[in-house]
Amino acid sequence: MRFAVFASGQGSNLQAIIEAVQKGVIKSELALVFSDNHKAFALKRAQAVGIKTLCLERKDYVSPQSYDRDLLIYLKEAQIDFIVLAGFMRLLTPFFIKEYYQRILNIHPALLPAFKGMQGIKDTFTYGVKVAGVTVHFVDDKIDHGPIILQQAFKVSHKETLESLEARIHKIEHKFYPKAIALFVEGRLKIRGRKVTILERSASPSVAKDAVDQKEFDSPEPS
Numbered sequence: 001m002r003f004a005v006f007a008s009g010q011g012s013n014l015q016a017i018i019e020a021v022q023k024g025v026i027k028s029e030l031a032l033v034f035s036d037n038h039k040a041f042a043l044k045r046a047q048a049v050g051i052k053t054l055c056l057e058r059k060d061y062v063s064p065q066s067y068d069r070d071l072l073i074y075l076k077e078a079q080i081d082f083i084v085l086a087g088f089m090r091l092l093t094p095f096f097i098k099e100y101y102q103r104i105l106n107i108h109p110a111l112l113p114a115f116k117g118m119q120g121i122k123d124t125f126t127y128g129v130k131v132a133g134v135t136v137h138f139v140d141d142k143i144d145h146g147p148i149i150l151q152q153a154f155k156v157s158h159k160e161t162l163e164s165l166e167a168r169i170h171k172i173e174h175k176f177y178p179k180a181i182a183l184f185v186e187g188r189l190k191i192r193g194r195k196v197t198i199l200e201r202s203a204s205p206s207v208a209k210d211a212v213d214q215k216e217f218d219s220p221e222p223s
Contacts, residue, residue, distance in 0.1 A: 001081045001185055004032040006088035011042025012170060013086035013107060013177055018049060020178035028185045032078050034071070036090045052078070058090065068096040084181060085139065089118065094141040102191060104139035105184060107177045109169045111135060111151055116144035121169055125162045132156050132165060134172045136180040138191070147196045149189060150180045 007014050014033065020026045033046035034054045043053045054074055061067040075083075082103040097104065110120035112135040115127070124132050133153035138146035152172055156165065183189055188199040 001028040002031040002079050003028055003082045003084060003181075003185075004034055004075060004078070004080045005030060005042075005046075005084045005086050006034050006036075007042035007086045008035055008037045008040055008089040009042065009087050011040065011045045011086065013173055014042045015045055016174035017084065017086065017178055017181065018045065018051070020182070022049075025178055026182050026185055028081075028181075032075070032080060034074075036088070042087070064091075064093050065095060068093045072096060072099055082184065084177075086177070091143070092139065097139060097141050102138055105149070105181060106137055106139050106144075106146070107173055107180075108135045108137065108144050109166075109173065111153060112137060112144055112148060120144075121166050122162065125160070125165050130156055132169065134169060134176055136177060138196070147191055147194050149183070149196050150176065152176055 005014050005017060011033075017026065018030060021028070021030045030051055032052050032054060033042060034056075035043050036055070036057060038055045038057060040055075043055060046053045056067065056071055056074075058064070058067055061070070083100055083105070085104065085106040088106075092104070108116075108120055110116075110124050111131070111133040114129075115123040117123070131153050133151055135144075135151045136149045137144070138149065140146040154168065154172070183198060186201070188201070190197045190199055
């Protein structure tokens with residue numbers, strides 16, 4: 001399988017994905033890194049390790065639809081089987097999503113369905129929740145809405161700052177996202193409506209495991 005990562009900024013999640021591919025954790029070829037921002041450091045990360053890059057900026061197109069049509073042409077030429085969004089800040093059109101239906105993954109820095117949108121970490125902190133976390137989900141035509149693949153939560157200390165919360169969330173993302181991508185590549189994700197079931201490694205499609213083994217609260221409160 002060949003996949004593309006879409007990123008608009010620094011690309012820290014992209015770096016974690018690159019390293020997971022290099023280590024064989026993700027058994028798929030990262031064939032393309034795409035950005036809608038020519039200044040994105042993510043492009044430099046990809047170029048540094050010889051991954052093909054592509055940048056298309058929205059201002060050069062008359063409509064979102066024409067933009068996505070061109071992008072799809074490039075993806076087909078590159079034989080991209082699935083897409084991973086990693087800090088990609090532009091909404092994909094329903095037309096685009098239909099072409100890669102249930103083959104687009106995204107990571108969100110909050111426990112969906114709470115705190116959707118671009119300010120997930122800030123909204124989590126401002127609301128004063130006792131538990132924060134990370135969600136990996138499939139992308140559909142609504143914002144941060146598609147079926148949830150994995151979630152990981154941790155307790156929020158009364159001493160937490162916005163900066164410390166952001167650092168903790170990013171640390172989890174960098175470990176968590178490659179794990180979810182690997183499950184997809186291994187064919188271990190079964191979608192029924194809004195439910196995503198994780199199949200056992202040795203299971204047939206009819207035998208499933210309801211969840212990945214993980215600690216619900218695995219990050220202790222800072223002292």
